[in-house]
Amino acid sequence: MHLAAEDLISALRQSSLRITKARRAICDVLATSHEEHMSAVDIRDRARKRAKVGIDQSTVYRTLDVLEDLGYLHHVHLGHGAGVYHLTEESDHQHLVCERCGRSVEIPLDELEPVLATVTSRYGFVAQGVHFALVGLCEPCSARSNEESMNDPGE
Amino acid sequence: MHLAAEDLISALRQSSLRITKARRAICDVLATSHEEHMSAVDIRDRARKRAKVGIDQSTVYRTLDVLEDLGYLHHVHLGHGAGVYHLTEESDHQHLVCERCGRSVEIPLDELEPVLATVTSRYGFVAQGVHFALVGLCEPCSARSNEESMNDPGE
DNA sequence: TTTTGTGCAAATTGTTTGCAACACG
C-alpha cells in the first residue's frame, strides 16, 4: 500500500509542525486520492467536505507548500491552467497531455528511462519524472489532424 | 537561414489580416531572437523599442495568438511563471529546466526521438517536442544534492 | 468607408502575503 494520511501527519509532527483540522483533512485527501490530478482548488473542496468546516484556499496552499518542502509532494503545471499535485511516492508515471482535447494519459516511468539515462549521462541533468509532462496530440486528435492535412496541401 | 519577419508578415497578409506597426514590430522581435526564451512581456518591451511607440500588452497577446493559430508560434510554460514563446520553425530543441537554480539547457530533439517514437507506437500519442520541458536538476545542483545526502542519513 | 486592430481599463484566474484572532502542544 501507499502512503497513508498518518504518514504525512507524522512527518509534520516530526518537523514539530502542528496538526490542525485543516492539515489533517488535506493530508487525508492527498493520501486517499491516488493517481488523480488535483488542483489546489480540488483539494480545498474535498478537504472541506471531509473536515466539515471551512478551509481557506490560502491554508491549502500553505499546507501544500509545507508538504512539498518536506519532500512528500510535488506539483506540475500540466497545461496552461492551475498546477496539479501528487504525492511524491505515487509519481511513478508520466503524463501525456493532449493539447487539443486536454485529456491526459499516464504512462509508466520505465518507458522514459532510456532517454532520461541518456540525458543524464550526456548533460549531467537528472530529470525528475514527476515534474514534467509530454504535450502533444492523443490518438483520436492526431488521427483527425491527419485527415485534415490531406485536403490542405502545405500551409 | 530561418524565418524572417517578412515571412510572418506575409503569412498574416495571406490570411487577410492587417499589417500594423505593432504586428510588424512583434514579428520583427520574434524573427530576430532565435533560440531565446521570451515571455510575452519581454516581447512587448523589445517590440516597443523597435516600434518606438507604445504597444499594449494585450496587443502583444493578441498578435501572439494569431501567429500561434497560424502555426508559426508555440508557447510553453517552462517553470511556474509566465509562458515563453518560440517560432515553431526554430523549435528543434528541448528544454531541460533545473528546478533548483532555474537555469535551462537545450538539447537537440533527436536525443528524445527514441522515446517519443515508443510513446507514439504504444499509445498513439504524438508528442510535440516544442511543447514541453524536462524538469530536474542540472549537473551542479545535482552534485550538490549528492553531497548533502552524504551527511544527512535519511530525513 | 468598411472592417479589423489598438489602447485602455476592468475582469479573471491562480497564487501569495500581511495581520489579528485562534488553537495546538
Next chain:
DNA sequence: CGTGTTGCAAACAATTTGCACAAAA
C-alpha cells in the same frame, strides 16, 4: 502560555475581454 496556523482581505502576476476610437485595405 507561547508560537505556529488560520481566515480574511488585499496584493500580485499572467492573461483575457469589452468597448470606443484609430487605422489598414
